[in-house]
Amino acid sequence: MPQAQQLDPDTFAVRHRIVLVTAWLQVPFLVAVALLTTGLGQAELGTIGAVAVVALGATVTQSIRARAVLASVALFAASAVLIYLSGGTIEAHLHIFAMLPFVALYQDWRPLVASVGFVVVHHVGVSVLDPEGAFNHHAAQHKPLLWALIHAGAVLVTVVGLLALWKVLEDASRATVAALEQVEAERRRRLEDAERFGAELAREAARLVDVSGRVGEVAGVVRETQEASSQRVGELSRRAVDASRAGEETRERVGSGVATMGDLEQRSGEVESLIVLISEIAERTKLLALNATIEASRAGEAGRGFAVVADEVRNLAAQSADAVDRIRETLVAIRQGTTTTAEVLDQVEAAVDGIQTVQAEVVAVAGEEAAAGEVLAAQVHELTTLAGSLSGAAGTMSELAASGR
Incomplete structure (x- = not known):
C-alpha cells in the first residue's frame, strides 16, 4: 500500500492548481448541459451553485488538506449534477471515472476517501429517493441498490488501480530520491576530494x-x-x-x-x-x-x-x-x-x-x-x-x- 506522504508546498501548489481549474471548468460545462437538456431552472442553478461554492471553498481555504478535500468533492459534486441533468445516463456516470485521476494527483488518503464516500452516499441516497434520477434503464430502476453497489464496485476497482499506480509512483519516487541522495553524497564526496585536491594543487x-x-x-x-x-x-x-x-x-x-x-x-x-x-x-x-x-x-x-x-x-x-x-x-x-x-x-x-x-x-x-x-x-x-x-x-x-x- 502507498504511504501517502504529504507533498511539499511547491508540488502541492502545482497539482492543486490543476485540480482547482478542472473543478471551476465544470461550472460552465454544467450550465451548458443544463441549457441543452432540462433548462436552467432553480433546481439546476441551485445544484450548479453548490458546485461553485465548494470550488470557491477549495480556492480560499488556507489549510492544505481542506483545500484538497474540497477540490475533490467539487469534482464529484459536478459528476452528481451531471448525472441529474442527464437523467441518469451511463455516459454521465463515466464522469466519475474521469475525475478520479485528478483526485489521485494529491497522493493523499483524505481527498480520495472523501470523494469515494461522496459517490457512495450520492448513489445510495439517489437510488432510494429517486431511482429514475440515478439510472435511466429499467433494470437499474427496479433494483437501484444493486446497481448502486455495481457502480460502487467499479469505482472501487478504479481506486485500487489508482492505488497500485500510486504505489508504483511512490516506489519510483523513493528509488529516485535514494538515487539522488546517493548522487548527492557522491557529488559531495567528489567535491570534498576536489577541494582537497585543489588545496594540494x-x-x-x-x-x-x-x-x-x-x-x-x-x-x-x-x-x-x-x-x-x-x-x-x-x-x-x-x-x-x-x-x-x-x-x-x-x-x-x-x-x-x-x-x-x-x-x-x-x-x-x-x-x-x-x-x-x-x-x-x-x-x-x-x-x-x-x-x-x-x-x-x-x-x-x-x-x-x-x-x-x-x-x-x-x-x-x-x-x-x-x-x-x-x-x-x-x-x-x-x-x-x-x-x-x-x-x-x-x-x-x-x-x-x-x-x-x-x-x-x-x-x-x-x-x-x-x-x-x-x-x-x-x-x-x-x-x-x-x-x-x-x-x-x-x-x-x-x-x-x-x-x-
Whole structure:
C-alpha cells in the first residue's frame, strides 16, 4: 500500500492548481448541459451553485488538506449534477471515472476517501429517493441498490488501480530520491576530494612558485658569476699575452746582453794583449832610461841635462808600469763581473722560459675555464627555461585548484 506522504508546498501548489481549474471548468460545462437538456431552472442553478461554492471553498481555504478535500468533492459534486441533468445516463456516470485521476494527483488518503464516500452516499441516497434520477434503464430502476453497489464496485476497482499506480509512483519516487541522495553524497564526496585536491594543487603550485623563484635566483647568481668569470678569464688571457710578449722582449734583451758580454770578453782579451805590449814597452823604456843615465854619468857635465831627461823617462816608464798593473786589475774585475753577469743572464733566461711555460699553462687553463663558462651559460639558460616552465606549471595548477573549488 502507498504511504501517502504529504507533498511539499511547491508540488502541492502545482497539482492543486490543476485540480482547482478542472473543478471551476465544470461550472460552465454544467450550465451548458443544463441549457441543452432540462433548462436552467432553480433546481439546476441551485445544484450548479453548490458546485461553485465548494470550488470557491477549495480556492480560499488556507489549510492544505481542506483545500484538497474540497477540490475533490467539487469534482464529484459536478459528476452528481451531471448525472441529474442527464437523467441518469451511463455516459454521465463515466464522469466519475474521469475525475478520479485528478483526485489521485494529491497522493493523499483524505481527498480520495472523501470523494469515494461522496459517490457512495450520492448513489445510495439517489437510488432510494429517486431511482429514475440515478439510472435511466429499467433494470437499474427496479433494483437501484444493486446497481448502486455495481457502480460502487467499479469505482472501487478504479481506486485500487489508482492505488497500485500510486504505489508504483511512490516506489519510483523513493528509488529516485535514494538515487539522488546517493548522487548527492557522491557529488559531495567528489567535491570534498576536489577541494582537497585543489588545496594540494594550491600548495604544490606555491611550492613550484617558490622553487621557480629560487631557480631564477640561482640562475641569476650563476649568470653573474659566469659573466664575472668570463671577464676575469679575458683579463687573465690579456695579461698572459702581455706577459708573454714582455718575456719575449726580455729574452731578446738577455740575448743581446749575452752577446754584449761575449764582445766585452773578446775586447778584454785584446786589451790584455795591449797591456802586455805596453808592459814590454815600459820595460824597454826603463832599460833605455837606465842606459841613458849610465851614459850621462860618463859624459859628466855635458851629460847632466841628458841625465835629467833619462830620469824623467824612467819615472814615466815606472808610472806606465803602475798604470798597466791597475789596468790589469781592472780588466780582471771586468772579466769577473762579465762572468757573473753572464751567469745572471743565463738564470734570467731560464726564469723567462719558466715564466713563459707557466703563462702558456695559464692561457690553457683560461681557455678551459672559458669553455666551462660556455657550458655553464648553457646550463643557466636551461635553468631559466626550467624556471619559466615551473612558473607556467604553477599557474596551471593554481587555475586547476580554483576550478576544482
